[in-house]
Every structure is written in C-alpha cells, then in structure tokens.
Amino acid sequence: MKVWDLSTRLYHWAQALLFMVLMFSGFSGNGPHVQLGLAIMTLIIWRMAWGFVGSETSRFKQFLHSPKHVFNYLRGREKSQPGHNPSGGWMVISLVLALFLQCISGLALAGFFDALPHADVLLTDTVFYWLEMVHLQLAYILPALVFVHVGAILIYKFRSKPLTWAMVTGKQKPLSSAQAVIFVSQWRALLVLGLATSVTMGIVALA
Secondary structure (H helix, E strand, O other): OEOOOHHHHHHHHHHHHHHHHHHHHHHHOOOOHHHHHHHHHHHHHHHHHHHHHOOHHHOHHHHOOOHHHHHHHHOOOOOOOOOOOHHHHHHHHHHHHHHHHHHHHHHHHOOOOOOOOOHHHHOOHHHHHHHHHHHHHHHHHHHHHHHHHHHHHHHHHHOOOOHHHHHHHOEOOOOOOOOOOOOOOHHHHHHHHHHHHHHHHHHHHHO
16 A cells, blocks of 8 residues: 655655765764755754645644653564654654754754854853754764664564565555545645755855
8 A cells, every 4th residue: 555655755765865965074073064954954954844734644633642652662562653653753853853953953053054143142152062962973973864764664664564665665565454545736745945044045145
C-alpha cells in the first residue's frame, strides 16, 4: 500500500544528502557551508509546516504518541500502522528539531541576525559563546542520532521490513488492519516549499 507521497520522499533524500555534505564541509572547513546550511534550513522549515498541512502519514499528529504507547509498541503490544511507527516518529522529531537548532545557531554565528532589532543587546558575547557551544555539540549529536536511525532501519531490514525501499517507492507491505492513507495535493507541497524558501530569502535579505 502507498504510505509516502512524492514530496516527503524527495525531502527525506535531499535532507540526507545535504546533511552529509554539511558534515564534511563543517569538519573540513571547505565548501559552501553557510549556503548549504541555508538550503537545509529551507527544507526543515518546509518539513515543519508539512507536519501540519501535509499528507496523513507526514503529519505530526499521526505518528507522535505518548511514551507509554512507544513502550507498548517496543514490547510488541501495539500493532504497526502505515508510515512511521511510534518510536520512529520520535526519531523524526528529534532529527528535525536538532537540525533546526543547528541551523538557527549557525545562522546566528554567521551574522545573519546581527541586523535584527536590539541585536546588539540580545546577541551578547555570552549568547554567542553558548550558540557556538550548541553548534559544536550538535555537530556530534546529530551523527549519533543518524547512527541510531540507520541502525533501527537495518534491524527492520533483517525483520523483512524494508523501510529504506519504502521511502524510495512510497509503498509498504499492506497492513491487514490499516485503512488507506489520505494524501493531499502535491501542489500544496510546492506552495509550502515556496513559502519556506521565502522565509530563508527573507533572513538573507535582512542580514
């Protein structure tokens, strides 16, 4: 059955590619690190908006569950649903929020917020110190999260649940108790991406 729309799949692989290039440029000191950061910032803004107005399996309310629900799922007491499972849903949120915080701290360190009102009061040396610490620490935390994410995918692969291939084709094995997923127009996805791009362009224009 189809569980992922085209825009969500494109976002997933674009984010993965940009993240790898950003990690290389960040640690090596080579490459257009700031420009790549602006690109992934646009994707993150798009994903955050898509979590509210996107297709059913892309919405946060569909895959975010209570810790009790996650614990029961891990113990095999909860049935699988189309899209992200309860534990995978929290991994998505962790990655999105960590990347968003990394982008915000990076933009601040690069001077994109210097022209904001009262920036000379708010962006003190102490604030910049903590922003730098956050940016450096997340540079190690994010790969650890990705490592856990990939490890979970491999475990599911060994259990005959090819999650990676599902993110390529958009289809998972049919679930007996699952209803058809509701998808929204991909023109809406394009509109949301345009709005996300406008936000990023606005940040650049105001810098």
